[in-house]
Amino acid sequence: MNFNCFLVILFVVFFLKASCDSFELQKEWVSHKEKYNLQFTINEEAVRFKVFADNVNKINEHNSDPNQLYKKGINKFTHLTREEFQLTLAKFPENKPKLRMANLEANEELPDNYDCRDEGLVSKVKDQESCGSCFAFCSAAALEGMYKKLHPKEDIPDFSPQQIVDCDKYDSGCEGGWPQNVYTYVYFNGIETWENYPYAAKGQECAFDTEKAVFKNAGYRDIPQNRESLKVALMENGPCSVAVDASDWYSYRSGIFDGCSKNIRYNHGVLLVGWGVENDQKFWTIKNSWGTTYGEEGYIRILQNDDPKSEDNCGVQGYGSFPIPE
Template sequence: MPLHSPYQVYLSRRSHFRKSQASHYRHAKFSGPKMNVYHLYTVAMATVFAVVAPSCCQNASWDEELKHLNSVAGDFTPFGGRSDLVYKDLYLRAIPEHAPPFFGSKTKEMPAKFDWRDRAVVAPVQNQQACGSCWAFSVVGAMQAAKAIAGMPLEELSVQQVIDCCFQNGGCNGGSPTKALLWLQRTRMNLVPQSEYPYKAKNGMCHFFSHPKVGVALRNFTTFDFSGQEEAMKAELVERGPLSAVVDAVSWQDYLGGIIQHHCSSHWPNHAVLVVGYDATGEIPFWIVQNSWGTDWGNEGYVYVKLGSNLCGIADSVAAVLV
Protein backbone atom coordinates (compact mmCIF):
# COMPACT_ATOMS: atom_id res chain seq x y z
CA MET A 1 0.00 0.00 0.00
CA PRO A 2 1.48 3.41 -0.93
CA LEU A 3 2.82 5.48 1.92
CA HIS A 4 0.20 8.18 1.38
CA SER A 5 -2.63 5.98 0.19
CA PRO A 6 -6.18 7.23 0.84
CA TYR A 7 -6.73 4.61 3.49
CA GLN A 8 -3.53 5.47 5.34
CA VAL A 9 -4.45 9.15 5.19
CA TYR A 10 -7.87 8.24 6.58
CA LEU A 11 -6.37 6.27 9.47
CA SER A 12 -3.87 9.05 10.23
CA ARG A 13 -6.53 11.75 10.24
CA ARG A 14 -8.90 9.59 12.24
CA SER A 15 -6.25 9.03 14.90
CA HIS A 16 -5.42 12.74 15.04
CA PHE A 17 -9.10 13.65 15.23
CA ARG A 18 -9.81 11.24 18.08
CA LYS A 19 -6.88 12.52 20.13
CA SER A 20 -7.76 16.17 19.59
CA GLN A 21 -11.44 15.71 20.37
CA ALA A 22 -10.74 13.84 23.59
CA SER A 23 -9.54 17.09 25.13
CA HIS A 24 -11.22 19.75 22.99
CA TYR A 25 -14.71 18.31 23.38
CA ARG A 26 -14.46 17.29 27.02
CA HIS A 27 -16.94 20.04 27.91
CA ALA A 28 -18.75 20.15 24.58
CA LYS A 29 -22.45 19.48 24.17
CA PHE A 30 -23.53 16.12 22.84
CA SER A 31 -26.68 16.24 20.74
CA GLY A 32 -27.56 12.58 20.53
CA PRO A 33 -27.10 9.93 17.86
CA LYS A 34 -26.21 10.89 14.29
CA MET A 35 -25.64 14.52 15.31
CA ASN A 36 -22.31 14.63 17.11
CA VAL A 37 -18.90 15.66 15.84
CA TYR A 38 -17.75 12.09 15.40
CA HIS A 39 -20.59 11.25 13.03
CA LEU A 40 -20.22 14.50 11.08
CA TYR A 41 -16.49 13.92 10.70
CA THR A 42 -17.08 10.37 9.47
CA VAL A 43 -19.49 11.63 6.81
CA ALA A 44 -17.09 14.39 5.74
CA MET A 45 -14.08 12.07 5.47
CA ALA A 46 -16.05 9.43 3.61
CA THR A 47 -17.25 12.09 1.16
CA VAL A 48 -13.72 13.35 0.57
CA PHE A 49 -12.37 9.88 -0.13
CA ALA A 50 -15.32 8.81 -2.27
CA VAL A 51 -15.56 11.98 -4.38
CA VAL A 52 -12.21 13.78 -4.34
CA ALA A 53 -9.66 11.00 -3.99
CA PRO A 54 -10.54 9.05 -7.17
CA SER A 55 -9.79 12.11 -9.32
CA CYS A 56 -6.32 12.68 -7.91
CA CYS A 57 -5.16 9.30 -6.62
CA GLN A 58 -5.65 6.95 -9.56
CA ASN A 59 -3.73 3.74 -8.87
CA ALA A 60 -4.22 0.03 -9.11
CA SER A 61 -4.96 -0.37 -5.42
CA TRP A 62 -7.62 2.35 -5.18
CA ASP A 63 -10.63 0.07 -5.65
CA GLU A 64 -9.34 -2.29 -3.00
CA GLU A 65 -8.58 0.55 -0.61
CA LEU A 66 -11.96 2.18 -1.17
CA LYS A 67 -13.67 -1.08 -0.28
CA HIS A 68 -11.51 -1.27 2.84
CA LEU A 69 -12.28 2.35 3.65
CA ASN A 70 -16.00 1.83 3.25
CA SER A 71 -15.84 -1.18 5.53
CA VAL A 72 -14.33 0.91 8.32
CA ALA A 73 -15.90 4.30 7.59
CA GLY A 74 -18.06 3.79 10.63
CA ASP A 75 -15.17 2.75 12.80
CA PHE A 76 -15.08 5.93 14.85
CA THR A 77 -16.97 4.06 17.58
CA PRO A 78 -17.10 0.30 18.14
CA PHE A 79 -20.67 0.35 16.82
CA GLY A 80 -20.24 2.45 13.70
CA GLY A 81 -20.79 -0.50 11.40
CA ARG A 82 -23.78 -1.91 13.25
CA SER A 83 -27.41 -1.05 12.71
CA ASP A 84 -29.40 0.51 15.54
CA LEU A 85 -31.35 -2.73 15.91
CA VAL A 86 -28.22 -4.87 16.21
CA TYR A 87 -26.68 -2.40 18.65
CA LYS A 88 -29.73 -2.54 20.89
CA ASP A 89 -30.07 -6.30 20.64
CA LEU A 90 -26.43 -7.06 21.44
CA TYR A 91 -25.47 -4.40 23.96
CA LEU A 92 -28.59 -2.99 25.63
CA ARG A 93 -29.70 -6.07 27.54
CA ALA A 94 -30.01 -4.87 31.13
CA ILE A 95 -33.39 -5.50 32.74
CA PRO A 96 -34.49 -2.75 35.13
CA GLU A 97 -36.12 -3.48 38.46
CA HIS A 98 -38.26 -1.05 40.42
CA ALA A 99 -36.18 0.69 43.08
CA PRO A 100 -37.73 2.38 46.12
CA PRO A 101 -37.23 6.16 46.35
CA PHE A 102 -34.42 7.32 48.59
CA PHE A 103 -35.65 8.78 51.89
CA GLY A 104 -32.39 9.45 53.66
CA SER A 105 -31.47 12.34 55.91
CA LYS A 106 -30.44 15.72 54.56
CA THR A 107 -27.19 15.45 52.66
CA LYS A 108 -24.14 17.12 54.10
CA GLU A 109 -22.03 19.22 51.80
CA MET A 110 -20.02 17.08 49.42
CA PRO A 111 -16.65 17.89 47.82
CA ALA A 112 -16.87 19.65 44.47
CA LYS A 113 -15.09 16.75 42.81
CA PHE A 114 -14.72 13.11 43.77
CA ASP A 115 -13.31 10.27 41.70
CA TRP A 116 -12.71 6.78 43.08
CA ARG A 117 -10.13 6.18 40.34
CA ASP A 118 -7.83 8.60 42.17
CA ARG A 119 -7.86 6.17 45.10
CA ALA A 120 -6.83 3.19 42.97
CA VAL A 121 -9.96 1.15 43.71
CA VAL A 122 -11.43 1.03 40.20
CA ALA A 123 -10.31 -1.76 37.87
CA PRO A 124 -9.52 -1.03 34.20
CA VAL A 125 -12.29 -0.72 31.62
CA GLN A 126 -13.44 -4.08 30.28
CA ASN A 127 -15.10 -5.06 26.99
CA GLN A 128 -18.24 -7.18 27.13
CA GLN A 129 -17.96 -7.80 23.35
CA ALA A 130 -21.02 -9.24 21.56
CA CYS A 131 -22.59 -10.44 24.80
CA GLY A 132 -25.39 -8.73 26.72
CA SER A 133 -23.51 -9.01 30.00
CA CYS A 134 -23.42 -5.34 31.05
CA TRP A 135 -25.47 -6.24 34.15
CA ALA A 136 -22.72 -8.60 35.32
CA PHE A 137 -19.88 -6.14 34.60
CA SER A 138 -21.68 -3.44 36.55
CA VAL A 139 -22.21 -5.63 39.62
CA VAL A 140 -18.73 -7.14 39.56
CA GLY A 141 -17.18 -3.70 39.08
CA ALA A 142 -18.94 -2.44 42.21
CA MET A 143 -17.88 -5.50 44.20
CA GLN A 144 -14.21 -5.40 43.26
CA ALA A 145 -14.12 -1.68 44.09
CA ALA A 146 -15.79 -2.30 47.48
CA LYS A 147 -13.23 -5.01 48.16
CA ALA A 148 -10.38 -2.58 47.49
CA ILE A 149 -12.00 0.16 49.58
CA ALA A 150 -12.15 -2.34 52.45
CA GLY A 151 -8.36 -2.56 52.33
CA MET A 152 -7.86 -5.66 50.21
CA PRO A 153 -5.83 -5.65 47.00
CA LEU A 154 -7.64 -4.47 43.89
CA GLU A 155 -8.12 -7.35 41.48
CA GLU A 156 -10.47 -8.16 38.66
CA LEU A 157 -13.15 -10.60 39.74
CA SER A 158 -14.84 -13.08 37.44
CA VAL A 159 -17.67 -11.68 35.36
CA GLN A 160 -17.99 -15.03 33.61
CA GLN A 161 -18.77 -16.70 36.95
CA VAL A 162 -21.76 -14.39 37.41
CA ILE A 163 -22.90 -14.96 33.82
CA ASP A 164 -22.73 -18.74 34.12
CA CYS A 165 -24.00 -19.19 37.67
CA CYS A 166 -26.68 -16.56 38.24
CA PHE A 167 -29.60 -18.57 36.92
CA GLN A 168 -32.09 -15.79 37.70
CA ASN A 169 -30.61 -13.89 34.75
CA GLY A 170 -30.03 -14.78 31.12
CA GLY A 171 -26.27 -14.52 30.82
CA CYS A 172 -25.38 -12.99 27.46
CA ASN A 173 -29.08 -12.63 26.75
CA GLY A 174 -29.39 -9.98 29.42
CA GLY A 175 -30.13 -9.64 33.08
CA SER A 176 -30.93 -7.49 36.08
CA PRO A 177 -28.19 -6.12 38.36
CA THR A 178 -30.66 -6.29 41.26
CA LYS A 179 -31.36 -9.98 40.65
CA ALA A 180 -27.63 -10.64 40.44
CA LEU A 181 -27.06 -8.88 43.77
CA LEU A 182 -29.92 -10.79 45.40
CA TRP A 183 -28.43 -14.05 44.15
CA LEU A 184 -24.97 -13.14 45.43
CA GLN A 185 -26.40 -12.17 48.82
CA ARG A 186 -28.52 -15.29 49.25
CA THR A 187 -25.98 -17.83 48.01
CA ARG A 188 -22.93 -16.14 49.56
CA MET A 189 -21.17 -17.16 46.38
CA ASN A 190 -17.49 -16.28 46.58
CA LEU A 191 -16.47 -14.51 43.38
CA VAL A 192 -13.08 -15.76 42.28
CA PRO A 193 -10.48 -13.74 40.37
CA GLN A 194 -10.95 -13.38 36.64
CA SER A 195 -7.67 -15.22 36.14
CA GLU A 196 -9.30 -18.30 37.72
CA TYR A 197 -12.50 -18.02 35.71
CA PRO A 198 -11.77 -15.96 32.55
CA TYR A 199 -14.29 -14.08 30.47
CA LYS A 200 -15.49 -15.83 27.30
CA ALA A 201 -18.27 -13.50 26.12
CA LYS A 202 -20.72 -16.41 25.88
CA ASN A 203 -22.90 -18.49 28.17
CA GLY A 204 -21.31 -21.53 29.74
CA MET A 205 -21.68 -24.15 32.46
CA CYS A 206 -21.34 -22.89 36.02
CA HIS A 207 -18.02 -23.86 37.60
CA PHE A 208 -18.29 -24.38 41.34
CA PHE A 209 -15.37 -23.79 43.71
CA SER A 210 -15.97 -25.73 46.92
CA HIS A 211 -13.32 -23.94 48.97
CA PRO A 212 -11.98 -20.95 47.03
CA LYS A 213 -8.84 -19.55 48.61
CA VAL A 214 -9.32 -16.11 47.11
CA GLY A 215 -12.21 -13.96 46.04
CA VAL A 216 -14.95 -12.04 47.78
CA ALA A 217 -18.57 -12.56 48.81
CA LEU A 218 -21.33 -9.95 48.97
CA ARG A 219 -22.49 -9.12 52.50
CA ASN A 220 -25.23 -6.65 51.71
CA PHE A 221 -26.46 -4.12 49.18
CA THR A 222 -28.98 -1.31 48.78
CA THR A 223 -30.89 -0.15 45.71
CA PHE A 224 -32.61 3.23 45.52
CA ASP A 225 -34.21 5.62 43.10
CA PHE A 226 -32.33 8.92 43.42
CA SER A 227 -34.25 10.80 40.73
CA GLY A 228 -34.64 14.38 41.93
CA GLN A 229 -32.05 13.67 44.64
CA GLU A 230 -28.72 13.51 42.87
CA GLU A 231 -27.02 15.38 45.71
CA ALA A 232 -27.93 12.42 47.91
CA MET A 233 -26.61 10.11 45.20
CA LYS A 234 -23.29 11.98 45.37
CA ALA A 235 -23.17 11.26 49.10
CA GLU A 236 -23.97 7.59 48.46
CA LEU A 237 -21.06 7.41 46.01
CA VAL A 238 -18.59 9.09 48.37
CA GLU A 239 -19.63 7.07 51.42
CA ARG A 240 -20.30 3.67 49.86
CA GLY A 241 -18.08 3.43 46.77
CA PRO A 242 -18.72 3.13 43.02
CA LEU A 243 -22.38 2.56 42.21
CA SER A 244 -24.09 0.14 39.85
CA ALA A 245 -26.71 1.98 37.78
CA VAL A 246 -29.13 1.11 35.01
CA VAL A 247 -29.46 3.77 32.30
CA ASP A 248 -31.10 4.41 28.94
CA ALA A 249 -28.11 4.15 26.58
CA VAL A 250 -29.92 4.18 23.23
CA SER A 251 -28.21 7.46 22.34
CA TRP A 252 -24.73 6.26 23.32
CA GLN A 253 -24.08 4.37 20.10
CA ASP A 254 -22.30 7.33 18.48
CA TYR A 255 -20.88 8.94 21.61
CA LEU A 256 -17.35 10.26 21.18
CA GLY A 257 -16.69 12.44 24.17
CA GLY A 258 -17.74 15.51 26.08
CA ILE A 259 -20.58 15.82 28.55
CA ILE A 260 -23.95 14.41 27.52
CA GLN A 261 -26.37 17.26 28.23
CA HIS A 262 -29.31 16.70 25.91
CA HIS A 263 -31.20 14.09 23.90
CA CYS A 264 -30.69 11.20 26.30
CA SER A 265 -34.02 9.88 27.51
CA SER A 266 -34.83 7.98 30.67
CA HIS A 267 -37.86 6.17 29.30
CA TRP A 268 -36.29 2.81 28.55
CA PRO A 269 -33.62 1.66 31.04
CA ASN A 270 -31.56 -0.90 29.15
CA HIS A 271 -27.88 -0.79 30.08
CA ALA A 272 -25.94 -1.25 33.32
CA VAL A 273 -22.85 0.81 34.11
CA LEU A 274 -20.59 1.77 37.02
CA VAL A 275 -20.67 5.33 38.37
CA VAL A 276 -17.19 6.02 39.77
CA GLY A 277 -17.21 9.74 40.45
CA TYR A 278 -18.46 13.22 39.67
CA ASP A 279 -17.03 16.63 38.85
CA ALA A 280 -18.89 19.84 39.73
CA THR A 281 -15.94 22.21 39.41
CA GLY A 282 -16.84 23.44 35.93
CA GLU A 283 -19.83 25.13 34.37
CA ILE A 284 -21.52 21.79 33.68
CA PRO A 285 -21.39 19.28 36.58
CA PHE A 286 -21.24 15.67 35.45
CA TRP A 287 -21.12 12.07 36.54
CA ILE A 288 -18.07 9.98 35.64
CA VAL A 289 -19.33 6.64 34.37
CA GLN A 290 -17.33 3.54 33.48
CA ASN A 291 -18.80 1.54 30.62
CA SER A 292 -18.03 -2.02 29.51
CA TRP A 293 -17.53 -1.42 25.80
CA GLY A 294 -13.73 -1.25 25.78
CA THR A 295 -11.35 1.71 25.76
CA ASP A 296 -11.95 2.55 22.09
CA TRP A 297 -15.39 3.84 23.02
CA GLY A 298 -16.07 7.27 24.52
CA ASN A 299 -13.45 8.83 26.78
CA GLU A 300 -11.19 5.77 26.91
CA GLY A 301 -14.15 3.69 28.00
CA TYR A 302 -15.86 6.34 30.13
CA VAL A 303 -18.83 8.63 29.52
CA TYR A 304 -19.65 11.92 31.21
CA VAL A 305 -23.33 12.54 31.95
CA LYS A 306 -24.70 15.89 33.14
CA LEU A 307 -25.45 15.82 36.85
CA GLY A 308 -28.71 17.14 38.28
CA SER A 309 -31.22 16.36 35.53
CA ASN A 310 -31.45 12.57 35.82
CA LEU A 311 -30.20 12.48 32.25
CA CYS A 312 -30.30 9.01 30.69
CA GLY A 313 -32.16 7.89 33.82
CA ILE A 314 -28.84 7.62 35.61
CA ALA A 315 -30.43 8.11 39.06
CA ASP A 316 -33.46 5.85 38.63
CA SER A 317 -31.97 2.55 39.84
CA VAL A 318 -28.71 2.82 41.76
CA ALA A 319 -27.11 0.09 43.86
CA ALA A 320 -24.34 0.26 46.45
CA VAL A 321 -22.61 -2.88 47.75
CA LEU A 322 -20.90 -4.03 50.93
CA VAL A 323 -18.40 -6.90 50.93
Protein backbone atom coordinates in the same frame (compact mmCIF):
# COMPACT_ATOMS: atom_id res chain seq x y z
CA MET B 1 -9.88 34.09 -17.21
CA ASN B 2 -13.21 33.48 -18.94
CA PHE B 3 -16.20 31.92 -17.16
CA ASN B 4 -15.87 28.51 -18.88
CA CYS B 5 -12.25 28.17 -17.74
CA PHE B 6 -13.30 29.05 -14.23
CA LEU B 7 -15.96 26.31 -14.24
CA VAL B 8 -13.44 23.74 -15.50
CA ILE B 9 -10.95 24.64 -12.76
CA LEU B 10 -13.70 24.57 -10.14
CA PHE B 11 -14.80 21.13 -11.33
CA VAL B 12 -11.21 19.82 -11.17
CA VAL B 13 -10.77 21.18 -7.62
CA PHE B 14 -13.99 19.56 -6.43
CA PHE B 15 -13.13 16.31 -8.21
CA LEU B 16 -9.68 16.17 -6.59
CA LYS B 17 -11.11 16.96 -3.16
CA ALA B 18 -13.80 14.30 -3.52
CA SER B 19 -11.20 11.78 -4.66
CA CYS B 20 -8.95 12.68 -1.72
CA ASP B 21 -11.86 12.46 0.74
CA SER B 22 -12.87 9.10 -0.72
CA PHE B 23 -9.29 7.81 -0.43
CA GLU B 24 -9.06 8.94 3.22
CA LEU B 25 -12.40 7.29 3.97
CA GLN B 26 -11.21 4.05 2.39
CA LYS B 27 -8.07 4.20 4.56
CA GLU B 28 -10.22 4.74 7.66
CA TRP B 29 -12.38 1.78 6.66
CA VAL B 30 -9.42 -0.56 6.23
CA SER B 31 -7.97 0.61 9.54
CA HIS B 32 -11.35 0.12 11.26
CA LYS B 33 -11.65 -3.46 10.02
CA GLU B 34 -8.11 -4.32 11.07
CA LYS B 35 -8.46 -2.71 14.50
CA TYR B 36 -11.64 -4.58 15.37
CA ASN B 37 -10.89 -7.75 13.41
CA LEU B 38 -13.93 -7.40 11.14
CA GLN B 39 -14.44 -9.65 8.12
CA PHE B 40 -17.30 -9.43 5.64
CA THR B 41 -18.50 -11.18 2.51
CA ILE B 42 -18.38 -9.19 -0.74
CA ASN B 43 -22.06 -8.24 -0.43
CA GLU B 44 -21.74 -7.39 3.28
CA GLU B 45 -18.65 -5.27 2.57
CA ALA B 46 -20.58 -2.82 0.39
CA VAL B 47 -23.42 -2.48 2.91
CA ARG B 48 -21.08 -2.06 5.90
CA PHE B 49 -18.91 0.48 4.12
CA LYS B 50 -21.95 2.60 3.25
CA VAL B 51 -23.11 2.54 6.88
CA PHE B 52 -19.57 3.40 8.02
CA ALA B 53 -19.34 6.30 5.55
CA ASP B 54 -22.74 7.67 6.62
CA ASN B 55 -21.72 7.51 10.27
CA VAL B 56 -18.38 9.19 9.60
CA ASN B 57 -20.21 12.03 7.83
CA LYS B 58 -22.52 12.44 10.85
CA ILE B 59 -19.50 12.39 13.19
CA ASN B 60 -17.75 15.10 11.16
CA GLU B 61 -20.90 17.21 10.95
CA HIS B 62 -21.41 17.00 14.73
CA ASN B 63 -17.77 17.81 15.50
CA SER B 64 -17.79 20.84 13.21
CA ASP B 65 -20.36 22.52 15.50
CA PRO B 66 -18.41 24.52 18.12
CA ASN B 67 -21.45 24.65 20.42
CA GLN B 68 -21.49 20.90 21.07
CA LEU B 69 -20.50 19.80 24.59
CA TYR B 70 -19.04 16.51 23.41
CA LYS B 71 -17.14 15.06 20.46
CA LYS B 72 -18.05 12.02 18.42
CA GLY B 73 -15.54 9.58 16.99
CA ILE B 74 -15.00 6.34 15.09
CA ASN B 75 -15.15 3.31 17.37
CA LYS B 76 -16.09 -0.37 17.41
CA PHE B 77 -19.73 0.47 16.53
CA THR B 78 -19.22 2.78 13.55
CA HIS B 79 -20.06 0.08 10.98
CA LEU B 80 -23.46 -0.41 12.62
CA THR B 81 -26.63 1.63 12.16
CA ARG B 82 -28.17 3.17 15.25
CA GLU B 83 -30.90 0.51 15.18
CA GLU B 84 -28.34 -2.31 14.87
CA PHE B 85 -26.34 -0.87 17.75
CA GLN B 86 -29.44 -0.78 19.96
CA LEU B 87 -30.01 -4.48 19.29
CA THR B 88 -26.60 -5.20 20.88
CA LEU B 89 -27.71 -3.65 24.17
CA ALA B 90 -28.97 -5.76 27.06
CA LYS B 91 -32.48 -6.30 28.34
CA PHE B 92 -33.52 -5.97 31.96
CA PRO B 93 -35.76 -8.88 33.02
CA GLU B 94 -39.35 -8.00 33.87
CA ASN B 95 -39.05 -9.46 37.38
CA LYS B 96 -37.41 -6.53 39.14
CA PRO B 97 -35.49 -7.34 42.34
CA LYS B 98 -37.04 -6.59 45.71
CA LEU B 99 -36.54 -2.96 46.66
CA ARG B 100 -34.15 -2.48 49.60
CA MET B 101 -33.88 1.29 49.88
CA ALA B 102 -30.86 2.83 51.56
CA ASN B 103 -31.08 5.76 53.96
CA LEU B 104 -28.59 8.25 52.55
CA GLU B 105 -28.23 11.78 53.86
CA ALA B 106 -25.36 14.20 53.50
CA ASN B 107 -23.92 15.18 56.89
CA GLU B 108 -21.80 17.89 55.32
CA GLU B 109 -21.67 19.92 52.12
CA LEU B 110 -20.84 17.71 49.15
CA PRO B 111 -17.81 18.67 47.03
CA ASP B 112 -18.13 19.92 43.46
CA ASN B 113 -15.90 17.11 42.22
CA TYR B 114 -15.46 13.55 43.42
CA ASP B 115 -14.02 10.44 41.74
CA CYS B 116 -13.71 6.94 43.22
CA ARG B 117 -10.67 6.37 41.00
CA ASP B 118 -8.73 8.84 43.14
CA GLU B 119 -9.16 6.43 46.07
CA GLY B 120 -8.11 3.38 44.05
CA LEU B 121 -11.61 1.89 44.18
CA VAL B 122 -11.98 1.27 40.43
CA SER B 123 -10.27 -1.52 38.49
CA LYS B 124 -9.16 -1.31 34.87
CA VAL B 125 -11.71 -0.95 32.06
CA LYS B 126 -12.83 -4.22 30.46
CA ASP B 127 -14.79 -5.24 27.36
CA GLN B 128 -17.99 -7.30 27.49
CA GLU B 129 -17.68 -7.88 23.72
CA SER B 130 -20.75 -9.36 22.00
CA CYS B 131 -22.38 -10.71 25.18
CA GLY B 132 -25.09 -8.60 26.89
CA SER B 133 -23.33 -9.02 30.22
CA CYS B 134 -23.10 -5.35 31.19
CA PHE B 135 -24.99 -6.06 34.43
CA ALA B 136 -22.33 -8.62 35.39
CA PHE B 137 -19.47 -6.22 34.66
CA CYS B 138 -20.86 -3.25 36.58
CA SER B 139 -21.87 -5.33 39.61
CA ALA B 140 -18.52 -7.16 39.66
CA ALA B 141 -16.83 -3.74 39.52
CA ALA B 142 -18.92 -2.44 42.43
CA LEU B 143 -17.95 -5.55 44.43
CA GLU B 144 -14.29 -4.89 43.57
CA GLY B 145 -14.62 -1.35 44.91
CA MET B 146 -16.18 -2.57 48.13
CA TYR B 147 -13.44 -5.20 48.55
CA LYS B 148 -10.77 -2.51 48.13
CA LYS B 149 -12.53 -0.27 50.65
CA LEU B 150 -12.48 -3.12 53.17
CA HIS B 151 -8.88 -4.13 52.36
CA PRO B 152 -7.12 -0.82 51.59
CA LYS B 153 -3.61 -2.30 51.74
CA GLU B 154 -4.37 -4.91 49.06
CA ASP B 155 -4.49 -4.44 45.30
CA ILE B 156 -7.97 -4.04 43.87
CA PRO B 157 -9.05 -7.44 42.49
CA ASP B 158 -10.64 -8.34 39.16
CA PHE B 159 -13.75 -10.37 39.92
CA SER B 160 -15.31 -12.76 37.41
CA PRO B 161 -18.27 -11.51 35.33
CA GLN B 162 -18.18 -14.87 33.54
CA GLN B 163 -19.13 -16.67 36.76
CA ILE B 164 -22.12 -14.35 37.00
CA VAL B 165 -23.12 -15.00 33.38
CA ASP B 166 -22.86 -18.78 33.82
CA CYS B 167 -24.08 -19.33 37.37
CA ASP B 168 -26.41 -16.51 38.44
CA LYS B 169 -29.80 -18.09 37.70
CA TYR B 170 -31.69 -15.02 38.90
CA ASP B 171 -30.65 -13.36 35.63
CA SER B 172 -30.38 -14.24 31.93
CA GLY B 173 -26.65 -14.44 31.14
CA CYS B 174 -25.81 -12.77 27.84
CA GLU B 175 -29.42 -11.61 27.54
CA GLY B 176 -29.11 -9.24 30.51
CA GLY B 177 -29.96 -8.99 34.19
CA TRP B 178 -30.14 -6.81 37.30
CA PRO B 179 -27.09 -5.93 39.44
CA GLN B 180 -29.24 -6.36 42.56
CA ASN B 181 -29.73 -10.00 41.60
CA VAL B 182 -25.97 -10.39 41.24
CA TYR B 183 -25.43 -9.05 44.75
CA THR B 184 -27.97 -11.58 46.04
CA TYR B 185 -26.24 -14.40 44.15
CA VAL B 186 -22.79 -13.44 45.49
CA TYR B 187 -24.22 -13.18 49.02
CA PHE B 188 -25.19 -16.85 48.87
CA ASN B 189 -22.28 -18.17 46.82
CA GLY B 190 -19.29 -15.85 46.79
CA ILE B 191 -17.31 -14.82 43.71
CA GLU B 192 -14.07 -15.97 42.10
CA THR B 193 -11.42 -13.85 40.44
CA TRP B 194 -11.22 -13.23 36.70
CA GLU B 195 -7.96 -15.22 36.61
CA ASN B 196 -9.61 -18.33 38.06
CA TYR B 197 -12.83 -17.96 36.06
CA PRO B 198 -11.87 -16.06 32.85
CA TYR B 199 -14.26 -14.25 30.57
CA ALA B 200 -15.52 -16.03 27.44
CA ALA B 201 -18.13 -13.51 26.13
CA LYS B 202 -20.76 -16.27 25.93
CA GLY B 203 -22.85 -18.41 28.23
CA GLN B 204 -21.28 -21.66 29.43
CA GLU B 205 -22.05 -24.41 31.89
CA CYS B 206 -21.50 -23.13 35.42
CA ALA B 207 -18.01 -24.09 36.64
CA PHE B 208 -18.02 -22.23 39.98
CA ASP B 209 -15.76 -23.72 42.65
CA THR B 210 -16.71 -22.69 46.19
CA GLU B 211 -13.14 -23.33 47.31
CA LYS B 212 -11.93 -20.58 44.97
CA ALA B 213 -14.45 -17.95 46.08
CA VAL B 214 -12.57 -14.96 47.48
CA PHE B 215 -15.35 -12.63 48.56
CA LYS B 216 -18.96 -12.41 49.70
CA ASN B 217 -21.16 -9.41 50.35
CA ALA B 218 -24.22 -9.17 52.60
CA GLY B 219 -26.80 -8.17 50.03
CA TYR B 220 -27.45 -4.74 48.51
CA ARG B 221 -29.16 -1.41 48.92
CA ASP B 222 -31.06 0.63 46.34
CA ILE B 223 -30.34 4.34 46.04
CA PRO B 224 -33.17 6.90 46.26
CA GLN B 225 -33.81 8.57 42.91
CA ASN B 226 -32.14 11.89 43.51
CA ARG B 227 -28.76 13.44 42.85
CA GLU B 228 -27.71 13.95 46.47
CA SER B 229 -28.35 10.32 47.41
CA LEU B 230 -26.24 9.09 44.49
CA LYS B 231 -23.36 11.29 45.59
CA VAL B 232 -23.59 10.22 49.23
CA ALA B 233 -23.69 6.56 48.14
CA LEU B 234 -20.49 7.02 46.12
CA MET B 235 -18.63 8.75 48.94
CA GLU B 236 -19.74 6.33 51.66
CA ASN B 237 -19.81 3.00 49.82
CA GLY B 238 -17.66 3.32 46.71
CA PRO B 239 -18.66 2.98 43.03
CA CYS B 240 -22.29 2.04 42.37
CA SER B 241 -24.04 0.12 39.61
CA VAL B 242 -26.66 2.08 37.68
CA ALA B 243 -29.06 1.25 34.87
CA VAL B 244 -29.06 3.67 31.92
CA ASP B 245 -30.46 4.29 28.47
CA ALA B 246 -27.38 4.00 26.22
CA SER B 247 -29.32 4.13 22.94
CA ASP B 248 -27.34 7.10 21.62
CA TRP B 249 -23.93 6.45 23.18
CA TYR B 250 -22.47 4.58 20.21
CA SER B 251 -20.38 7.36 18.67
CA TYR B 252 -19.32 9.19 21.87
CA ARG B 253 -15.61 10.03 22.04
CA SER B 254 -15.02 12.76 24.63
CA GLY B 255 -16.56 15.63 26.55
CA ILE B 256 -19.87 15.85 28.40
CA PHE B 257 -22.58 13.84 26.65
CA ASP B 258 -25.88 15.74 26.48
CA GLY B 259 -27.71 13.60 23.91
CA CYS B 260 -29.86 11.64 26.37
CA SER B 261 -33.43 10.86 25.36
CA LYS B 262 -36.27 12.08 27.56
CA ASN B 263 -38.10 8.80 26.93
CA ILE B 264 -35.91 6.50 29.01
CA ARG B 265 -35.56 2.87 27.94
CA TYR B 266 -33.21 1.07 30.31
CA ASN B 267 -30.90 -1.11 28.23
CA HIS B 268 -27.42 -0.98 29.76
CA GLY B 269 -25.73 -1.42 33.14
CA VAL B 270 -22.67 0.68 34.03
CA LEU B 271 -20.57 1.75 37.00
CA LEU B 272 -21.03 5.23 38.40
CA VAL B 273 -17.67 6.38 39.79
CA GLY B 274 -18.03 10.11 40.38
CA TRP B 275 -19.20 13.56 39.41
CA GLY B 276 -17.71 16.91 38.53
CA VAL B 277 -18.00 20.33 36.93
CA GLU B 278 -16.37 21.53 33.71
CA ASN B 279 -17.00 24.98 32.21
CA ASP B 280 -19.99 25.39 34.57
CA GLN B 281 -21.51 22.11 33.27
CA LYS B 282 -22.18 19.44 35.90
CA PHE B 283 -21.65 15.81 34.92
CA TRP B 284 -21.62 12.19 36.09
CA THR B 285 -18.53 10.06 35.43
CA ILE B 286 -19.27 6.52 34.30
CA LYS B 287 -17.07 3.48 33.72
CA ASN B 288 -18.38 1.54 30.72
CA SER B 289 -17.63 -2.04 29.67
CA TRP B 290 -16.91 -1.51 25.96
CA GLY B 291 -13.11 -1.51 26.20
CA THR B 292 -10.59 1.32 26.44
CA THR B 293 -10.99 2.36 22.79
CA TYR B 294 -14.48 3.64 23.61
CA GLY B 295 -15.00 7.19 24.83
CA GLU B 296 -12.51 8.68 27.28
CA GLU B 297 -10.35 5.54 27.68
CA GLY B 298 -13.47 3.50 28.43
CA TYR B 299 -15.37 6.20 30.35
CA ILE B 300 -18.23 8.52 29.47
CA ARG B 301 -19.31 11.72 31.20
CA ILE B 302 -23.06 12.44 31.26
CA LEU B 303 -24.59 15.88 31.71
CA GLN B 304 -26.45 16.22 35.01
CA ASN B 305 -29.95 17.54 34.57
CA ASP B 306 -30.76 20.67 36.60
CA ASP B 307 -33.75 18.93 38.17
CA PRO B 308 -32.24 16.74 40.94
CA LYS B 309 -35.09 14.22 40.62
CA SER B 310 -35.01 14.04 36.83
CA GLU B 311 -34.18 10.86 34.91
CA ASP B 312 -33.41 12.83 31.75
CA ASN B 313 -29.67 12.25 32.28
CA CYS B 314 -29.89 8.88 30.48
CA GLY B 315 -31.68 7.43 33.50
CA VAL B 316 -28.61 7.51 35.77
CA GLN B 317 -30.76 8.31 38.81
CA GLY B 318 -33.38 5.64 38.16
CA TYR B 319 -31.99 2.31 39.34
CA GLY B 320 -28.80 2.82 41.32
CA SER B 321 -27.61 0.19 43.80
CA PHE B 322 -24.54 -0.95 45.70
CA PRO B 323 -23.43 -4.06 47.61
CA ILE B 324 -23.12 -3.96 51.38
CA PRO B 325 -20.35 -5.69 53.37
CA GLU B 326 -20.85 -8.73 55.59
